[in-house]
Amino acid sequence: MSIIPSAVLTTTQIIGGLVASAKNALDLAKASSDHALKGAISELYDSMLDVKGRVLDLDEENRALRVALDEKGKYVGPVTPHGYYFQAGDNEHPLCPRCFQEKPQRIAFMTEPENWNNGVRRKCKLCGNYIYEKPMVLNSVGRHPTNGGSWMV
Ligand SMILES: [Zn+2]
Numbered sequence: 001m002s003i004i005p006s007a008v009l010t011t012t013q014i015i016g017g018l019v020a021s022a023k024n025a026l027d028l029a030k031a032s033s034d035h036a037l038k039g040a041i042s043e044l045y046d047s048m049l050d051v052k053g054r055v056l057d058l059d060e061e062n063r064a065l066r067v068a069l070d071e072k073g074k075y076v077g078p079v080t081p082h083g084y085y086f087q088a089g090d091n092e093h094p095l096c097p098r099c100f101q102e103k104p105q106r107i108a109f110m111t112e113p114e115n116w117n118n119g120v121r122r123k124c125k126l127c128g129n130y131i132y133e134k135p136m137v138l139n140s141v142g143r144h145p146t147n148g149g150s151w152m153v
Pocket of ligand 1: 096098099100108124125126127128129
């Protein structure tokens with residue numbers, strides 16, 4: 001029996017202690033002539049090994065989720081009306097929503113606002129995605145005023 005309070009033991013230490021106890025019981029039972037007892041303790045030991053594997057998997061999954069949760073707290077968004085993400089505490093420098101939602105995620109800043117055809121846009125410094133914060137104003141025939149009608153700018 002350990003003198004360390006169980007609250008300060010890690011999950012791995014606790015399960016390791018349980019498996020060691022089960023192994024000890026298994027070793028003691030080997031000297032017994034009671035076959036039912038041997039079988040029951042052997043089964044208990046095997047089950048403990050299964051539980052250990054499952055607990056270690058869950059422990060690793062939990063650790064990964066904590067890392068992801070910490071990472072999520074570093075950013076805010078999507079923020080209306082343009083869907084930008086921001087680093088927590090920085091409302092001045094938007095991040096590209098397309099890059100932010102990529103798998104794997106990329107953190108990319110947008111350029112400063114740029115006047116464009118009577119609208120205002122920013123461009124992602126990484127993927128080149130444009131976001132119009134104020135729409136372009138097209139001429140009377142509905143064509144792009146500067147490049148003969150193409151929407152590809
Ligand atoms: Zn981007």
